Amino acid sequence: MREDAYSDLHWYQWHSRYDDLESDDTDRLEVVQEVLASVLDTAPSGALAAVSVCAGQARDLLPVLIHHPRGHDVSARLVELDPLNASFLHGAIGSTGLTGIDLVVGDGGEINSYHGALPADLVLLAGVFAHIDMLDVHRTIASLPAFCRPGGVVVWSSYGPGMINADAVLAQFESGAFQRHRVIHGTRADFLVAAHRYTGPRGEFPSGQRLFSFK
Numbered sequence: 175m176r177e178d179a180y181s182d183l184h185w186y187q188w189h190s191r192y193d194d195l196e197s198d199d200t201d202r203l204e205v206v207q208e209v210l211a212s213v214l215d216t217a218p219s220g221a222l223a224a225v226s227v228c229a230g231q232a233r234d235l236l237p238v239l240i241h242h243p244r245g246h247d248v249s250a251r252l253v254e255l256d257p258l259n260a261s262f263l264h265g266a267i268g269s270t271g272l273t274g275i276d277l278v279v280g281d282g283g284e285i286n287s288y289h290g291a292l293p294a295d296l297v298l299l300a301g302v303f304a305h306i307d308m309l310d311v312h313r314t315i316a317s318l319p320a321f322c323r324p325g326g327v328v329v330w331s332s333y334g335p336g337m338i339n340a341d342a343v344l345a346q347f348e349s350g351a352f353q354r355h356r357v358i359h360g361t362r363a364d365f366l367v368a369a370h371r372y373t374g375p376r377g378e379f380p381s382g383q384r385l386f387s388f389k
């Protein structure tokens with residue numbers, strides 16, 4: 175968790191970038207939403223489970239669940255550490271009319287935050303790979319088979335000063351049990367939004383393993 179200048183207020187204010195409809199962040203948000211909608215378009219029929227790691231204000235996932243015809247089939251676990259963002263989420267979830275969305279106010283790098291929510295059909299890591307180091311990126315990707323139901327999709331993004339080495343990250347996903355579903359590079363801004371489908375067997379819930387810490 176960031177300290178000093180990056181206080182709780184910082185992560186709350188960070189989301190105001192999305193209020194500027196012309197911003198690079200809003201461009202990226204729209205791409206993430208489009209990719210999430212494409213995952214729901216191709217999802218199997220019946221109940222679906224999603225998790226959002228470091229959900230922030232869930233401006234990515236919640237609007238898609240509200241508007242997509244499959245949105246009401248999705249139960250979701252949102253994990254967010256910042257108490258102000260968590261209050262925002264409590265209000266936002268309450269006004270969506272969606273049932274089955276639960277919020278863990280806790281550490282997304284701690285595997286127990288996902289207890290009872292795995293395996294998932296949709297795992298969202300929006301922005302996480304812009305704020306952790308490469309070792310943690312690799313460790314997190316290595317744990318993702320345990321997050322996914324076979325056929326489940328991981329949607330992830332990176333951008334800005336913390337932009338990951340995209341080739342290395344794509345190679346790690348694609349040399350394992352993940353198949354490329356979408357990879358979209360920003361045109362105006364430097365960002366990457368990708369989705370990978372898990373093709374391996376159902377994994378066990380991992381115990382006691384730390385995934386990442388924010389820089």
Ligand SMILES: C[S@@+](CC[C@H](N)C(=O)[O-])C[C@H]1O[C@@H](n2cnc3c(N)ncnc32)[C@H](O)[C@@H]1O
Nearest residue numbers: 185228229230254255256281282283300301388
């Ligand atoms: C860059 S924002 C991304 C938010 C959202 N996923 C998006 O892309 O719009 C990072 C979010 O992660 C939260 N965060 C930081 N460290 C965290 C941790 N260890 N566990 C859970 N959330 C964390 C911050 O409070 C912030 O809301």
